[in-house]
Amino acid sequence: MSIAKLFDLTGKAAIITGGANGIGKATALLLAKAGANIAIGDFKPEEAEKVAREIQNLGVKAIAVACNVLKDEDLVNLVNAAVEELGGVHILINNVGGGGGGRENPFKITTDEFKRIFELNVFSTWRLCQLCVPHMKRAGYGSIVITTSMLGINKSPNMSAYAS
Numbered sequence: 001m002s003i004a005k006l007f008d009l010t011g012k013a014a015i016i017t018g019g020a021n022g023i024g025k026a027t028a029l030l031l032a033k034a035g036a037n038i039a040i041g042d043f044k045p046e047e048a049e050k051v052a053r054e055i056q057n058l059g060v061k062a063i064a065v066a067c068n069v070l071k072d073e074d075l076v077n078l079v080n081a082a083v084e085e086l087g088g089v090h091i092l093i094n095n096v097g098g099g100g101g102g103r104e105n106p107f108k109i110t111t112d113e114f115k116r117i118f119e120l121n122v123f124s125t126w127r128l129c130q131l132c133v134p135h136m137k138r139a140g141y142g143s144i145v146i147t148t149s150m151l152g153i154n155k156s157p158n159m160s161a162y163a164s
């Protein structure tokens, strides 16, 4: 079997959070080159639109959806848009994340700041999985990728919330 056939994603629909830049954008382009249709959820809609146009030029469908992963209604809207415009959700790339910029000393960080970092990294990821898995189950196919960090292994006290 050829490598292209092995990685063929023709007809699959993929949601990528934070797909307007960086690792998310690179992932979106990679999946599109393998044939997947792409929904980019990003809180920078103009930049997401640009990437969607770049992806459309590869010959697959792509939509840009304004989405702040901290807002539940945006997550619901992102999944609905993918289902309506791409025919389902088969792949979820939970890519948005981040920390407190090295100001996470475990003895100084506030509960609110710790919560904010968990809302961004953990709760948004869990909620999107909850919204997408029923569609994957219906399709009989599902793949979920969560972008994390080496900080999960390489301990750094000033990144305590992000690392955990």
Ligand SMILES: NC(=O)c1ccc[n+]([C@@H]2O[C@H](COP(=O)([O-])OP(=O)(O)OC[C@H]3O[C@@H](n4cnc5c(N)ncnc54)[C@H](O)[C@@H]3O)[C@@H](O)[C@H]2O)c1
Pocket: 017, 018, 019, 020, 021, 022, 023, 024, 041, 042, 043, 044, 067, 068, 069, 070, 095, 096, 097, 098, 099, 147, 148, 149, 150
């Ligand atoms: N770049 C690195 O060195 C590195 C290292 C380890 C882990 N990571 C992780 O990889 C992921 C991507 O990082 P990156 O460096 O490519 O980031 P980036 O800053 O290049 O891109 C992040 C994208 O996410 C979007 N975004 C940010 N917050 C959002 C929100 N609340 N809702 C919707 N969209 C939002 C931004 O608009 C942007 O398009 C993150 O989870 C990050 O923690 C990055």
